[in-house]
Amino acid sequence: MEKYGNGKNQKIKIEKLIVFKDNPRHRSARDEDDAIRLIFEEVGKISMLNLAKDISENGLLGNQSFIVVPSELKKGYFDVYDGNRRTAALKVLNHPEKYNFLSRQNIRNLKKWKAKQENNYSINCFVTDKETAVDMIRKIHAGEDNGRGFKSWSAEQKKRYELKYGDKKVLESLIVYYNDEYFPNSPITDILPITSLKRVFDSKKIKNSLGITKDNVNSFTKDRIILIRKAADLLVKKAKEDSKKVSRLNVEEINSYLLSYINDEIERIPLSSYPLEGKNNNFIKESSNKIEKKAKKDLSGKIKTKKAETPYFFQGLDLSSLNENESDHFSVIKIGNELITFTRNKDVKNYPLSVHFLIRTMIENCLILLLKSTFNPKTGKKFWDELRAKVKNSAPTMRELTSFITTNKTEIIGDRNIERLYEDLIENKKTLIEPLNITIHSPGNYQFITQKIEGIPQEGILALINFLIKKSLENSGQK
Numbered sequence: 346m347e348k349y350g351n352g353k354n355q356k357i358k359i360e361k362l363i364v365f366k367d368n369p370r371h372r373s374a375r376d377e378d379d380a381i382r383l384i385f386e387e388v389g390k391i392s393m394l395n396l397a398k399d400i401s402e403n404g405l406l407g408n409q410s411f412i413v414v415p416s417e418l419k420k421g422y423f424d425v426y427d428g429n430r431r432t433a434a435l436k437v438l439n440h441p442e443k444y445n446f447l448s449r450q451n452i453r454n455l456k457k458w459k460a461k462q463e464n465n466y467s468i469n470c471f472v473t474d475k476e477t478a479v480d481m482i483r484k485i486h487a488g489e490d491n492g493r494g495f496k497s498w499s500a501e502q503k504k505r506y507e508l509k510y511g512d513k514k515v516l517e518s519l520i521v522y523y524n525d526e527y528f529p530n531s532p533i534t535d536i537l538p539i540t541s542l543k544r545v546f547d548s549k550k551i552k553n554s555l556g557i558t559k560d561n562v563n564s565f566t567k568d569r570i571i572l573i574r575k576a577a578d579l580l581v582k583k584a585k586e587d588s589k590k591v592s593r594l595n596v597e598e599i600n601s602y603l604l605s606y607i608n609d610e611i612e613r614i615p616l617s618s619y620p621l622e623g624k625n626n627n628f629i630k631e632s633s634n635k636i637e638k639k640a641k642k643d644l645s646g647k648i649k650t651k652k653a654e655t656p657y658f659f660q661g662l663d664l665s666s667l668n669e670n671e672s673d674h675f676s677v678i679k680i681g682n683e684l685i686t687f688t689r690n691k692d693v694k695n696y697p698l699s700v701h702f703l704i705r706t707m708i709e710n711c712l713i714l715l716l717k718s719t720f721n722p723k724t725g726k727k728f729w730d731e732l733r734a735k736v737k738n739s740a741p742t743m744r745e746l747t748s749f750i751t752t753n754k755t756e757i758i759g760d761r762n763i764e765r766l767y768e769d770l771i772e773n774k775k776t777l778i779e780p781l782n783i784t785i786h787s788p789g790n791y792q793f794i795t796q797k798i799e800g801i802p803q804e805g806i807l808a809l810i811n812f813l814i815k816k817s818l819e820n821s822g823q824k
Contacts, residue, residue, distance in 0.1 A: 352473030354410060359435050359466045361422050362413065368429050369486070381433045382446050388430060394451060397434040401458035405431060410471040414478050423470065426478040427485060435466060516552070516559045517543040520573060523565040528574075536577045541591050545580060545599050546573060554607045556616060568617050568665030572610055576603050613682055614664050658693055659684040659802050663811050666818055673717055677814065680707045693799050700798055705781040708771075708806065709743055711813040712750060718820035719757050728757055747771050747778070763812050766805050777806060 364381055366374040371387045374380035385393045411428030425432045437444055441455035473481070517539050524533040537545065546552065555572065557564045583602045584591045594602075664681045667674040683703050687693055693700050716729035724731065732741055732749045741749070750757055751772055758764050770777045 351477050352471050355470050355472050356467040357411075357413065357423060357470045357472075359432070359439065359468060362411070362432050362468060362470075363416055363419070363422055363424050364429050364432050364436070365425050369482075370429070378444070380429075381436060381444065384430060384433045385437075385446060390446075390451075393430070393434055393437070394454070396430060397438045397455060398458050400431065400434055401438060405468070407469070410469045412478050412481050413470045413472055414475050415472065423472065426475075427482045428468075428470075432468075435468075439466075515543070516547050516557070519557075519559055519562060519565050520546060520570070523562075524570050524574070527567045527570050531574075533570075533574055533577065536574065536581060537591060542577070544594075545577065545591070545603070548596055548599060550600055550604055551576075551607065554604060554611065566617050566665075568614070571665075572607065572616070575610070576607055579603065579606055614667075614678070615685065617663065617665050656803060657691060658688040658799050659807060660688050661807060661811070662688075662802075663814065667814065673714055676710045677707070677714055680710060697798055701781055704801060704806070705743070705778075707810060708778075708781075709746065711810050711817075712746055714817045715757060715813050715820075716746075716750070718817040720820075721753070722756060728753060743778070743782070758816070760812070760816075763809065766809050770805055770809060777801070777804075 364377045364384070366376065366380050368374075368380060368384070371380070371383035374383050409428075411432065412426045413423035413428075414426055416422040416424050437447070438455055438459050441447055441452040441459075447455070520542055521533060521539060524531075533542070546555070546557070552558065555569055557569055557573075580591055580594075580599065580602050584594060589598075659681075662681055662685060664678055664685075667678050667681075669675055669678050680703055684700075684707060687696065687700060687703075713729065716732060717727060719728050720726065721728055721731060728749075732746070733739075735749065736745055750767075754764055754767060758767060
């Protein structure tokens with residue numbers, strides 16, 4: 346017979362329940378009234394009054410029966426082994442004037458709450474013997490007991506519950522939630538506990554730099570979570586170097602460790618845009634830490650953004666998902682950052698030769714990145730390995746690279762619209778590749794026209810490069 350089946354469910358009126366004098370929550374009490382007083386002292390008067398108010402408004406949880414044992418001293422009564430807080434709250438709610446540890450205001454409140462409550466309150470109870478009751482309350486209250494007892498939620502789990510089911514969102518929970526979405530096998534709490542995440546990233550200056558806000562879940566983009574992970578890791582290392590604990594750092598110390606790093610990283614790889622929450626769902630076309638400077642509020646309180654300008658040069662180049670620690674990504678990031686710098690400074694006209702070199706090299710490295718991540722479905726080998734074998738393991742020229750891709754473009758690119766773009770820009774060498782090659786090999790023979798150079802990305806090469814990066818990451822399972 347199952348041990349915990351040794352009992353029965355029964356509805357019992359509150360008057361027939363006796364608050365347990367030997368409740369482990371407090372020292373042994375003289376009688377029931379003394380036990381109620383001790384519970385209020387041990388748990389806290391405010392907490393107990395909050396419980397009484399909640400019961401008066403919402404009732405008891407239907408899935409949690411009180412565990413009771415027939416009283417040896419009073420026939421027809423039951424000693425409460427589990428549910429003593431709730432029993433004490435109900436008894437005080439029913440007769441508040443009886444308890445001299447309550448203030449006059451406490452009594453007035455309890456009487457007001459009592460008016461909302463149903464009279465003759467009956468409780469769902471599980472009636473059992475003393476031995477079973479003692480074992481049951483140990484499992485409920487004495488800890489995990491190697492899996493046999495109840496397991497309380499950790500701080501992180503409580504925050505996750507609040508995020509998914511609660512009515513308020515907190516920043517550290519959003520960070521944990523979206524980290525788990527993007528990196529399910531790498532919990533950010535392995536770097537910093539959730540309490541430290543709050544202290545670090547709820548700093549106003551750091552939030553503004555990252556462009557994250559609990560009021561807009563769209564702000565928790567993958568590139569921002571990546572930067573948060575890097576910043577958290579850096580903070581742990583910095584604190585360790587200074588023989589400090591992250592939990593002991595104040596706001597000024599945290600800002601001194603992280604602000605310059607975060608801003609430098611954003612300068613190096615601008616953060617992606619994200620939509621504002623609301624009816625219009627407008628996209629911000631700049632790093633979110635600059636939104637405040639660009640936005641103005643009208644009288645209705647709605648946010649107005651500046652009218653979108655025609656993108657300049659490589660504005661819109663997305664390097665956010667690349668990892669500089671990956672050797673195959675490193676060159677693309679470095680070249681891309683140079684292009685972003687020219688874009689940000691609007692400095693193409695002063696360095697036309699450098700810009701041509703960068704564009705050609707960016708195209709070449711992105712094509713190589715795609716080949717290194719793409720398998721030939723016919724042979725099971727990577728296209729890059731097949732190309733290297735074809736050129737006898739030497740570095741392929743741009744001509745060899747593009748000719749190889751042209752021959753296998755359906756399998757390598759896999760998107761007809763992008764294939765057409767590739768054909769227009771790469772296969773038709775006169776469109777783009779030939780002018781770039783002339784610049785590389787005979788710069789003196791090419792006349793630089795600034796406006797034409799600035800417009801190259803918008804002719805389709807920017808879209809092609811972004812596609813090549815995204816496709817490479819998808820093929821390698823990194824996005």
